[in-house]
Amino acid sequence: VCNYRIIFWIFQELQIDYSKYEHPPVLTVEEQAKYVSSSEGALSKNLFLKDKKNRYYIVSAMTDTKVDMKVLSQRLGLGKGGIRMAPEEALSELLQVSLGCVTPFAVVNESARDVSLLLDQKFKNQTRCIFHPLSNDVSVSLNTLGLDKFLQSIGRDSVYIDLEVNANPVVGKDQPPDLAVYVPSNSVVVPELPTKTASIQTASKNVSAEKTKPVASAKPSKLAGNGKSAVEDSALLVFKNPEKFVEEILDKTTALLLSEGKGENVEALAETFRKRLTSEFTHLAVMYKNTAYSQGFYAGTQSQPKRP
Amino acid sequence: MEVDKKEEIASDSSEQVVNPWEVSAKDGGKIDYDKLIDQFGCQRLDESLIDRVERLTSRQPHVFLRRGVFFAHRDFDLVLDAYERGDKFYLYTGRGPSSEALHLGHLIPFMFTKYLQEAFKVPLVIQLTDDEKCMWKNLSVEESQRLARENAKDIIACGFDVTKTFIFSDFDYVGGAFYKNMVKVAKCVTLNKAMGIFGFSGEDHIGKLSFPPVQAVPSFPSSFPHLFPGKDKLRCLIPCAIDQDPYFRMTRDVAPRLGYSKPALIESSFFPALQASGENGKMSASDPNSAIYVTDTAKDIKNKINRYAFSGGQDSIEKHREIGANLEVDIPVKYLSFFLEDDAELEHIKKEYGEGRMLTGEVKKRLTEVLTGMVERHRMARAAVTEEMVDAFMAVRPLPNMFE
Numbered sequence: 001v002c003n004y005r006i007i008f009w010i011f012q013e014l015q016i017d018y019s020k021y022e023h024p025p026v027l028t029v030e031e032q033a034k035y036v037s038s039s040e041g042a043l044s045k046n047l048f049l050k051d052k053k054n055r056y057y058i059v060s061a062m063t064d065t066k067v068d069m070k071v072l073s074q075r076l077g078l079g080k081g082g083i084r085m086a087p088e089e090a091l092s093e094l095l096q097v098s099l100g101c102v103t104p105f106a107v108v109n110e111s112a113r114d115v116s117l118l119l120d121q122k123f124k125n126q127t128r129c130i131f132h133p134l135s136n137d138v139s140v141s142l143n144t145l146g147l148d149k150f151l152q153s154i155g156r157d158s159v160y161i162d163l164e165v166n167a168n169p170v171v172g173k174d175q176p177p178d179l180a181v182y183v184p185s186n187s188v189v190v191p192e193l194p195t196k197t198a199s200i201q202t203a204s205k206n207v208s209a210e211k212t213k214p215v216a217s218a219k220p221s222k223l224a225g226n227g228k229s230a231v232e233d234s235a236l237l238v239f240k241n242p243e244k245f246v247e248e249i250l251d252k253t254t255a256l257l258l259s260e261g262k263g264e265n266v267e268a269l270a271e272t273f274r275k276r277l278t279s280e281f282t283h284l285a286v287m288y289k290n291t292a293y294s295q296g297f298y299a300g301t302q303s304q305p306k307r308p
Numbered sequence: 309m310e311v312d313k314k315e316e317i318a319s320d321s322s323e324q325v326v327n328p329w330e331v332s333a334k335d336g337g338k339i340d341y342d343k344l345i346d347q348f349g350c351q352r353l354d355e356s357l358i359d360r361v362e363r364l365t366s367r368q369p370h371v372f373l374r375r376g377v378f379f380a381h382r383d384f385d386l387v388l389d390a391y392e393r394g395d396k397f398y399l400y401t402g403r404g405p406s407s408e409a410l411h412l413g414h415l416i417p418f419m420f421t422k423y424l425q426e427a428f429k430v431p432l433v434i435q436l437t438d439d440e441k442c443m444w445k446n447l448s449v450e451e452s453q454r455l456a457r458e459n460a461k462d463i464i465a466c467g468f469d470v471t472k473t474f475i476f477s478d479f480d481y482v483g484g485a486f487y488k489n490m491v492k493v494a495k496c497v498t499l500n501k502a503m504g505i506f507g508f509s510g511e512d513h514i515g516k517l518s519f520p521p522v523q524a525v526p527s528f529p530s531s532f533p534h535l536f537p538g539k540d541k542l543r544c545l546i547p548c549a550i551d552q553d554p555y556f557r558m559t560r561d562v563a564p565r566l567g568y569s570k571p572a573l574i575e576s577s578f579f580p581a582l583q584a585s586g587e588n589g590k591m592s593a594s595d596p597n598s599a600i601y602v603t604d605t606a607k608d609i610k611n612k613i614n615r616y617a618f619s620g621g622q623d624s625i626e627k628h629r630e631i632g633a634n635l636e637v638d639i640p641v642k643y644l645s646f647f648l649e650d651d652a653e654l655e656h657i658k659k660e661y662g663e664g665r666m667l668t669g670e671v672k673k674r675l676t677e678v679l680t681g682m683v684e685r686h687r688m689a690r691a692a693v694t695e696e697m698v699d700a701f702m703a704v705r706p707l708p709n710m711f712e
Contacts, residue, residue, distance in 0.1 A: 239692045279649075282426070283467045283685070287692050290470045294697040 004134035016146040027100030041128030041141035046102035050086035054187035061120035077177035365427035383572035397543040402435035405455040411599035413579035431710035465689035489525040527571035621668035632664035
């Protein structure tokens, strides 16, 4: 993890002119504005984005610049809906920052080497711009020359783009995606956070999650644990839905057949099947049975006595 | 079912010490399980018994039996005799819900109990000693009850059959016939005896003193009138770790005096911590790097195995190829002997690794695969456990098909 103080150390080493402001932790630009006045510089909004091929982008813009995600997606050559906000775990895994803390400076981390950084051209017209230096209880203002020097020192090009270009059509035969060159050449796989109810391991990482706008995973559900993704919900249908149950069994059986079936005699294959699948399928069946019983049991507690 | 460790009991390092609060080997070496069996007076679970289990259940014995993880018993042979005659038994096991974080060591007795339930087609009662943890760990009543429910979910995820399993927490269930048995047991154990067995002193609060009967009476079928009405002679088999033996010695002592059958025990060795050399260390729920948790991600498991699992491999590849790995102290091989189902593959790994042809990295990789698969399956099953399912398992209800 890159401690934010390293940012200031780099500033000093490179003799970059900057001002530092300390304040209580802030998670939104509005909050930040309460503590850092606009006379110090132009506040920025910073988005951490991801495309469908697991490539990541930081877009840093003036707060009043309109960032149209559809347009941006097309200009990157990703089609209309190709880009969306990156999930929280990517924030910590790749940028080593918490919610509310996205900043161009995050690219100082090795883990962010494949993250593309796109800066608002309008920053260049400002005397100074304001960013978080990896921590949301500090803000720093500096001009774009200083920002460029910083980025250069860590081997990065400064990429300034006009975010408000809105040609019509955005992308077409005579108008290739003009930002496609900034799509990272490498994708990054960020492991999905497992289902956790209140496990000790999540405590420190997700503290900031409580304060911001609700993140999808925080919705409590009456059934099963919290934090289930849509993918897991549909996976659990296997315990409730006969068709899914049968599908799961056939999927696993055919997968084993395809991987082990070449050249084996039929008897040996049948033995292999029994050996490898019995325990797993029994477990599946027991959970199926338990689910059915529990649903019946619950129905029993709710049922009205028979009318005399 | 675990009782808190008591550091005041001095450990004499010239002798090994095994009791519910302390487990340590002689002079920092390995636990001598044969000596333990002698010391406690229980029996070794030998090949002939394992063969008998195979015959009676018509299936391959569980990997824990084949590998000697469950290695000692009391009266298991009598239970099998009765079973052969058509007299069934029921299973009793439990957990002291002191933390939400369950690690693989915690799951072992439950995995084995699940196998016993399936193989012998018998019912099971699972006791969650929330009162014990409330007293020993100084948790609030509400917190210990909450932990009990959370742990119940992980236990259910091990795959117990709801039509044959009754899970109960002490705070919910103690009373009625259960309490009557508790009083009967308590009358048979003097204060001096309890202090001798459990190490209580004048400084301990009276709650602790009165706890042992709570853990004893699930061994008696009359404690569960909704499950075993009129079956007062039904035998009970208790799978547990060997450090629980003193607890049940007391119960076995008292049973005949109350006209009940003595519960039988089937006992396991300790599951070593990741960093343990030899079998000195038990996994500790308070050190996250000593154990693999059921909530660990694939990445966590890989990291923990690679960074913390104590290796018996040699320092350099040349030396390793020459003399091979020290299988006695190697943790990854030990773990594989617990969890790798395929006997042939395990033998192969032991041979290749022990003779230096296989490197530690490969063994760790295989282990990571096996454990990740297990933890994944557990997580899926756990996610399917709803509050309704927990309610169903914990409802005081008859189990009409319990022996089917």
